[in-house]
Amino acid sequence: MKTENSTVVTEFILLGLTQSQNIQLLVCVLILLSCIIILPGDFLIILTVRSDPGLTAPLYFFLGNLAFLDASYSFTVAPRMLVDFLSEKTVISYRGCITQLFFLHFLGGGEGLLLVAMAFDRYIAICRPLHYSTVMNPRTCCALLLVLWLGGFVHSIIQVALILRLPFCGPNRLDNFFCDVPQVIKLACTDTFVVELLMVFNSGLLTLLCFLGLLASYAVILCHVSGSASEGKSKALSTCTTHVIIILLIFGPAIFIYTRPFTALSADKVDSFFHTVIFPLMNPVIYTLRNQEVKVSMRRILMDFIIRSHEGEILAENHSLI
Template identity: 80%
Template sequence: MVMRNSTVMTEFILLGLTQSRDIQLLVFVLVLVFYLVILPGNFLIILTITSDPTLSAPLYFFLGNLAFLDASYSFIVAPRMLVDFFSEKKVISYRGCITQLFFLHFLGIGEMFLLVFMALDRYIAICRPLHYSTIMNPRVCYALLLALCLGGFAHSFIQVALILHLPFCGPNQLDSFFCDAPQIIKLACTDTFVVELLIVSNNGLLIVLCFLGLLASYAVILCHIRGHSSQGKNKAVSTCITHIIIVFLMFGPAIFIYTRPFRTFSADKVVSLFHTVIFPLLNPVIYTLRNQEVKASMRKLFNRYIF
């Protein structure tokens, strides 16, 4: 990246979550405890689903991949943030910053697509049960997973491509604890209106369309199951409510961050903390706690290998 003064931008300085040492210590302890407790839970979900043949339905295939994506997503920001709490100068290289940005969007959009696929799976299972096994066969599931990877790569490639051509010739301090497009663009020494518009359109439009599509699909499902038997109805409603909770946890902060102009708000860092560290690890756990089949398989796994 060549700058106007013919030097090269080699690093960014992260200002971090807060300048208060007391608040930093409190956040460090909370995030570390949360990370050490919830992260193994995600790997336990993956292990349970892969080791139990009874959990071979597409729903559990997608849940296992959701846990994998969320665990991977948590590794992008949280470990470095925990280390930076005790660093006097929080420095990240330019390449490291761009790499973090790429994988942040690759996994983030991938997870959103996965939630869409999970909604599609529930719609077919509840509204078209006789055709479910034919439509949602293993080949289709793997094809959807491939589409998820390609879509996430294309989205992240666009994000990075829009930023790489920007000149940086001023301060290199990012007012954040990680690298993301809104913070990086503010440091460019050129008019970034068009780039901001393209990035907001690329992010915001995709996020809002997925969000509205998910809400509409679950609304259709809930309307469809009103006439079902009590037992089947309760199970379907429980699954849909769980998915809707995850949708709001995932899309709420994303809409706040990426569907507005890149201006600084007082809540930005707090929302980003929940969006990048807390909520991703919680999503599979929330689903598992409300899923009797997965909990029963976990108990069998513990009885077999622990007790």
């Protein structure tokens, strides 16, 4: 494999999710509805956690960061898809492709590590409640946050560094609706076997380790809760079961895509769509709406906003009458 970058391709043509106009329209509507309904919900979660002094526990700290990561992750793919649906020619520049790929893996890797940190937080809270305040102190939470950001950055920069060393001299038709490692590597004008192995080791190993770590954490929690007689047993079981289902839905497509050689399969695009667009938008909502304290705080913030808006309208009407 050549070590120098002899790229002559300046742009990639995205072939999209499907050639069917009806399916494209349906996907466009789904993305638009998700962005309109759920993305504002992410920002409301962030606002709620930051503005309510009662939500200072590490769990809420992690929920706010999860909402931020998911909203940012969704913006790397979903808006571009909406633009491409309205365009006759879906083209992305070489630099734009590399940038999208970087942020996709930077935010995705960070989110996987954040879910592991949240599982660890729940493990300490349920299985070691007497040590919770000592272990999960503000310094530990900030350290975990720093680790996940650094972990996502290192994971992503390795992906980008390996791709930048590949020569691209055509063809430039990317069989996907966004730039990702498996499809981009296949367009390189050289033997990519070694690079594919390194990519599988990087992305696949990170995804698999996060997945196994999450399953192990929740398995221990479920065993601990099922053997106890506490009042919150049913609630904890319900919450943990829901989280395990979400973990399977989120990490299942990622494991399918990144832990095997980069051979094109018919299910790849569908898995990529759910992995990059649908599940990140649903994730904070599912994690958050099962938390009673956050829901109460969100309602209070919304009611305060409505009341202040109404008072502002009344003052404006009185001012106009004067």
